Amino acid sequence: MKVLSIILIIIILLQADEKKDITLQLNWLNQFQFAGYYVAKEKGFYKDVGLNVTINELKDKQELTNIIKDGKVDFAIGRSSLLINKINGDDIVILGAIFQHSPLMLLTTNEEIKTIKDIKNKTIMITPDAEFTASITAMLNSNDINRKDLKIFKHSFNVDDLINKKVDLMSCYISNEPIILQEKGIKYKIFHPKDYGFDFYSDILFTSSKFIKENPLTTKSFYEATLKGWEYAFKNKTEAAEIIYKKYNTQNKSLINLIKEAEILESLVIDKDNRQIGFLDKNKLEKIFEVFKVLGLTNGKINLDNFIYTNNHHKKIIFEIAYEQKNMFIMLVIFISIIFVLTIFFLSRIHTKKKLLDAVINTSDDLIYYKDQRLKYIGCNDAFKRFANKSENEILGKDDFDIFENKFAKIFRDNDLKVLRTNKMSIDEEWLEFDNKLLLFQSKKRPLKYTETKIGILGVSRDITSLYEIQKKLEEQATVDELTKVYNRKSFNERLKEKIEMFRRYESNFCLALVDIDDFKKVNDTFGHDIGDEVLIKVCGIAKENIRNTDLIFRIGGEEFVILYPKTLIDEAFLSIEKITHIIKNENIIKNHQITLSVGLTQMKENDDEASIFKRIDDLMYISKKTGKDKITVD
Numbered sequence: 001m002k003v004l005s006i007i008l009i010i011i012i013l014l015q016a017d018e019k020k021d022i023t024l025q026l027n028w029l030n031q032f033q034f035a036g037y038y039v040a041k042e043k044g045f046y047k048d049v050g051l052n053v054t055i056n057e058l059k060d061k062q063e064l065t066n067i068i069k070d071g072k073v074d075f076a077i078g079r080s081s082l083l084i085n086k087i088n089g090d091d092i093v094i095l096g097a098i099f100q101h102s103p104l105m106l107l108t109t110n111e112e113i114k115t116i117k118d119i120k121n122k123t124i125m126i127t128p129d130a131e132f133t134a135s136i137t138a139m140l141n142s143n144d145i146n147r148k149d150l151k152i153f154k155h156s157f158n159v160d161d162l163i164n165k166k167v168d169l170m171s172c173y174i175s176n177e178p179i180i181l182q183e184k185g186i187k188y189k190i191f192h193p194k195d196y197g198f199d200f201y202s203d204i205l206f207t208s209s210k211f212i213k214e215n216p217l218t219t220k221s222f223y224e225a226t227l228k229g230w231e232y233a234f235k236n237k238t239e240a241a242e243i244i245y246k247k248y249n250t251q252n253k254s255l256i257n258l259i260k261e262a263e264i265l266e267s268l269v270i271d272k273d274n275r276q277i278g279f280l281d282k283n284k285l286e287k288i289f290e291v292f293k294v295l296g297l298t299n300g301k302i303n304l305d306n307f308i309y310t311n312n313h314h315k316k317i318i319f320e321i322a323y324e325q326k327n328m329f330i331m332l333v334i335f336i337s338i339i340f341v342l343t344i345f346f347l348s349r350i351h352t353k354k355k356l357l358d359a360v361i362n363t364s365d366d367l368i369y370y371k372d373q374r375l376k377y378i379g380c381n382d383a384f385k386r387f388a389n390k391s392e393n394e395i396l397g398k399d400d401f402d403i404f405e406n407k408f409a410k411i412f413r414d415n416d417l418k419v420l421r422t423n424k425m426s427i428d429e430e431w432l433e434f435d436n437k438l439l440l441f442q443s444k445k446r447p448l449k450y451t452e453t454k455i456g457i458l459g460v461s462r463d464i465t466s467l468y469e470i471q472k473k474l475e476e477q478a479t480v481d482e483l484t485k486v487y488n489r490k491s492f493n494e495r496l497k498e499k500i501e502m503f504r505r506y507e508s509n510f511c512l513a514l515v516d517i518d519d520f521k522k523v524n525d526t527f528g529h530d531i532g533d534e535v536l537i538k539v540c541g542i543a544k545e546n547i548r549n550t551d552l553i554f555r556i557g558g559e560e561f562v563i564l565y566p567k568t569l570i571d572e573a574f575l576s577i578e579k580i581t582h583i584i585k586n587e588n589i590i591k592n593h594q595i596t597l598s599v600g601l602t603q604m605k606e607n608d609d610e611a612s613i614f615k616r617i618d619d620l621m622y623i624s625k626k627t628g629k630d631k632i633t634v635d
Contacts, residue, residue, distance in 0.1 A: 018214070018215040018216075018217055018218040019074065019214075019215050019218055020050055020051055020052060020218065021052045021054075022046075022051050022052065022053045022054070022074050022075065022218070022222060023053075023054045023056065023072075023073040023074050023075075024037060024053060024054070024055050024056065024073065024074070024075045024076070024077075025056050025058075025062075025064060025067060025068075025073040025075070025076040025077070026055065026056060026057045026058055026076075026077050027058055027064060027076070027077040027078065027079070027203070028057070028058050029057050029058060029250055029251050030057045030244065030248040030249065030250045030251065031175075031176070031244070031251060031253065031258070031261065032175065032240070032241060032244060032258050032261040032262045032265060033103075033173070033175065033203065033261070033265065034055070034077070034203075035229075035230070035233040035234075035240045035241075035243075035244060035262065036098065036226060036227075036229040036230030036231075036232075036233045036277075037053075037055055037226060037229060038055065038229075038233075038240070038243055038244055038247070038248050039229040039230075039232050039233045039240050039243060040053070040225050040226050040228060040229025040230075040232075041053050041055060041229075042243050042247065043229065043232060045225040045226075045228045045229050045232075046222070046225050048225070049221035049222075049224070049225050050221070051218065051221060051222055051225065053222070055248075056073065057248075057250060064076040064077070064078055065078070065082070065085045065090045065092060068091075068092070068206070068207060068208050068211075069090065069091060069208065074207060074211060075095075075205060075206070075207045075222065076205075076206060076207070077098075077203050077204065077205060077206075078094075078204050078206050079102075079132060079200075079201075079202055079203075079204060080102070080134070080135075080200040080201050080202070080204070080285075080288050081132060081134070081292075082094060082204055082206060083285065083288060083289050083292060083298075083302060083307075084292060084297055084298050086302055086307055087298050087300035087301070087302050088298075088300070091208040091209055091210060092206055092207075092208065092209075092307070093206060093207055093208065093209050093212055093306070093307065093308075093309050094204050094205070094206045094280065094307060094308060094309060094312075095204075095205045095206060095207065095219075095223050095278070095309040095311075095312065096204070096205050096223065096226075096227070096277070096278025096279070096280060096309070096312055097201035097202070097203070097204045097205075097278060097279065097280055098202075098203040098204070098205065098230060098269060098277065098278060099201065099202040099203045099265070099268045099269060100201065100268060100269065100270065100279065101194050101199055101200075101202075101267075101268045102135055102193065102194070102199075102200040102201065102202035102268075103173040103174045103175050103202060103264075103265065103268055104132075104133070104135060104136065104171060104172075104173060104174075104193070104200075104202065105136070105171070105172070105173075105174050105190050105191060105192040105193065106119070106124070106136060106139075106169050106170070106171055106190070106191040107162065107169065107170055107171075107172050107177055107178060107181075107188055107189075107190055107191075108162070108168055108169040108170075108188065108189050108191075109162055109163060109165075109181065109186055109187065109188050109189075110122070110165075110168045110169070111187070113168060113169070113189065114189075116139070116140070116143045116145070116191055116196070117143060117145075119140065119145055119150070119168075119169065119191070120144075120145050120149045120150075121149060121150070121151070122150065122151070122168035122169060123150075123151040123152075123153060123166075123167040123168045123169070124150050124151065124152055124153065124167060124168060124169040124170065124171075125152075125153045125154070125155045125156060125161065125162075125167045125169070125170040125171065126152060126155060126170070126171045127155045127171065128154075133171060134200070134291060134292060134295055134297060135193035135198045135199075135200045135291070136171055136193055137295060138193065138198045138291050138294070138295060139191065139193040139196045139198050141295075142196060142197070142198075143196070153166075153167050155170070155171070159172070159177045159180050159181065162177075163181075163184070163186060169191075174190065174192065174264060174268075175261045175264045175265050176261070178190065178264075179257055179260050179261060179264070182260075183257070198291060199284070200288055200291075201280075201284070201285075201288070202268075205223070205226065205278070207219065209306070212309070219309075220311055223278075223309070223311060226278075227276070227277050227278050230269070230277045230278070231277060233262075234262070234266050234269060235488075235489075235490065237259060237262040237263065237266070237489075237557060238259060238557045238558045240262065241255055241258035241259045241261075241262055242255065244258055245258055259557070259558075278312065279312070280308050280309075280312045282304050282308065285304055285307075285308075286304065289302060332462075332467075336366065336444075336460065336462055339361075339364050339366060339368070339460065340444060340460050342360055343360070343361060343368055343458065343460065358381075361381040362381050362382045362383075364381060364383060365383050365463070366381075366383060366460050366461060366462045366463075367380075367381070367383050367384040367387055367441070367459075367460070367461040367462075368380065368381040368383070368384060368459070368460050369381070369384050369458075369459050369461075370448055370450070370456060370457065370458045370459070371399075371416065371448075371456045371457040371459075372450065372454065372456040373420075373454050373455060373456050374399070375399050375400070375413065375416050375417075375456070375457065376397055376398060376399050377395050377396055377397065377398055377399070377403075378396065378397075378450065378456065379396070380392070380395055387432075388403050388404070390403060399413075400412040400413055401413075405433075408430075408432055408433070411430055412430075415428050415430070415443065415445060416445065416457050419445045419446060419447060419457055420447065420455070420457070423447050423455075424446070424447075425444060425445065425446035425447075426443075426444070426445050426446070427442065427443070427444050428442075428443050428445075429441070429442055429443070429464075430443055430461070439463055439465045440463070440464055440465045440468045441461040441462060441463055441464065442461070442462050442464045443459055443460070443461040443462075444459065444460050444461075445457055445458065445459040445460075446458055478490065479491040481554075481555040483533055483536060483537065483555075484536050484537055484540040484555050485537075485540070486540050486544065486553045486554060486555050486561070487552060487553065487554040487555070488554065488555060488556075489554065489555075489556040489557060491554060492554035492556055492562055492564075493610070495552060495554075495564060496512075496564070496610050496613075496614070497610060499564065499566060499604070500604065500608065500609065500610060500613075503604050508566070508567055509567060509568065509569055509603065509604060510564065510565060510566045510567065510568060510603070510604050511564075511565040511568050511569070511570055511572075511573035511601065511602065511603045511604070512562060512563070512564055512565070512601070512602055512604075512613060512614075512617050513562065513563040513565070513573065513577045513599055513600070513601045513617070513632075514560065514561075514562055514599065514600040514601075514614075514617040514618060514620070514621040515543075515560070515561045515562070515563065515577070515580075515597050515598075515599050515621075516559060516560050516561075516597065516598045516599075516621055516624075516625065517535065517536075517539060517559040517595065517596075517597060518595075518596045518597060518598055518625075518629040518630060519629075520532065520535070520558070520559035523535055523590070523593070523595075526593075527590060527593075531590065534589075535589055535590065535595060536555075536559065538587075538589050539561070539584055539589070539595070539597075540553060540555065540561065542580065542583055542584055542587065543561070543563065543580050543584075546576070546579055546580050546583060547563060547565075547576060547580075550566050550567070551563060551564065551565050551566070551568075551576070552564045552566075562617075563576075563577065563580075569603065570601070570602075570603040570634065570635075573601060573603070574601060574632065574634060577599055577601055577632060578632060580597075581596070581597045581599060581630075581632065584596070584597060585597075585630065596629060596630035597630070598621055598624035598625045598629050598630065598631065599620075599621060599624055599631070599632040599633065600616075600617040600618065600619065600620025600621030600622070600623070600624060600632075600633055600635075601617065601620065601632055601633070601634045601635070602616050602617050602620060602634070602635040603635070616635055617635075620633040620634070620635055621633070
């Protein structure tokens with residue numbers, strides 16, 4: 001206990017010396033591109049781990065690696081060109097890549113440019129930064145287009161130059177200028193390096209090895225809280241967009257613009273292998289490095305092992321539990337491990353220190369027990385006696401079949417025999433009945449040499465029912481919208497994928513209806529958000545009451561819902577959604593204020609995929625909005 005106390009004091013002292021006021025430097029102006037950091041700050045994720053974080057947007061042209069080196073900021077956002085900075089001797093460690101695929105691409109409104117070959121001899125706005133535009137340069141070079149084949153203009157960062165035909169193409173982010181063109185109804189075409197085999201990371205969080213060495217716990221806490229912020233931002237895109245709109249909107253973007261930006265960026269954050277946010281692949285970095293070498297941007301060498309942060313999760317499983325729950329879970333694991341080790345230690349001295357052993361194990365709520373080679377009990381703690389509802393005399397010398405019901409005794413016997421057969425520790429989860437309640441226990445059992453020649457079993461069983469219930473609740477929260485109790489966007493994406501697969505295999509038709517509550521912002525502004533929430537709940541409730549058991553309703557964001565009609569043709573789906581809109585319109589949800597819906601309705605088509613069918617119902621719904629609202633537009 002003295003050793004443990006000393007270790008705890010050392011950890012506290014080390015953590016107390018670390019830096020807690022943190023500055024993060026962005027590499028552009030405030031927008032959804034940096035949503036995870038804003039969310040981690042505003043939702044208190046940084047505060048929960050004891051950090052006070054200041055977020056600076058880019059004010060003027062600055063070399064981010066230099067301000068990290070000079071200690072002016074602690075963390076910054078960079079691009080794949082950090083590889084070159086590392087080769088050139090800069091002290092850089094990359095913690096994680098927020099965008100697995102770079103948003104940088106070429107954009108054109110010139111309808112004559114249909115393929116990448118058509119770019120030759122065209123006018124183009126592109127930054128002179130060769131490292132930044134390396135992926136675009138590589139894409140063009142691989143298609144026999146060099147800079148001498150282009151008329152290059154200085155980048156104005158103004159999409160109007162593209163609209164007014166001043167240039168044919170411009171380099172930009174997929175999440176910015178295309179949204180502006182879409183809102184203006186201007187057709188455009190994108191040439192993305194990823195589609196031509198040049199897949200770069202972007203928005204890479206980095207710091208220096210010096211900072212990590214001096215602040216290891218702060219670095220780890222900041223990194224993990226940041227990932228938590230990004231996970232929350234993309235699971236709650238509308239809420240994250242509202243945070244930016246209200247507190248970080250230096251570019252005066254509309255809320256709709258920010259939400260659309262979120263939808264586009266989400267596909268760049270987690271790749272097709274379903275890796276975690278921030279994942280860094282050593283092989284991918286090596287391929288990016290080779291592109292830089294081919295383009296003549298570097299001829300040096302790099303050691304990627306000291307370039308990538310040690311705690312980058314590399315497909316590590318992340319359990320979505322609250323910070324307090326995580327700490328509790330860690331303490332429970334540490335506690336059970338200490339109890340287990342102490343139990344083994346004292347049992348080796350059972351003949352001389354039995355009273356001390358009894359005092360230790362009887363303070364634990366875990367079931368601690370030991371059996372001889374015939375699997376008969378030779379000792380247990382008070383918690384085990386209470387569980388078995390028997391005295392020590394009724395337990396010692398008996399086996400599990402003498403004490404418990406056969407169905408439970410058989411489980412214990414099978415696990416005990418496995419330990420004796422393998423001569424290794426076994427960890428199993430066992431459902432047991434206590435006071436007419438089923439409880440889940442995690443049982444650790446290992447071989448116990450209790451005499452010179454005899455080996456029995458030592459077991460420690462912990463009640464983990466509450467942890468299991470927390471996990472089940474978290475799993476439910478991952479698929480159900482907390483406010484309306486209907487399915488959420490994540491669940492919708494999974495079900496839509498399943499239905500499309502069923503259609504392709506068995507021609508199983510289905511329909512989708514995208515429902516938007518008309519003038520919902522006015523409801524919130526006039527009656528308050530509590531009434532707005534009540535409207536959302538009642539609309540979902542009415543919809544659920546008036547669809548079949550096989551039909552599904554999802555809240556996909558804000559006041560938008562999707563109803564999925566399996567094995568249904570368009571006429572039947574229309575009658576259903578028409579009935580729902582009629583009931584809601586005539587229901588007195590808010591006194592003296594009528595609630596109406598704008599709906600887009602479509603049926604699965606031969607060549608549809610997830611993106612095309614959703615875009616179609618989205619377009620249909622917006623037609624309903626623009627042509628007077630309170631109507632259903634059918635494809």
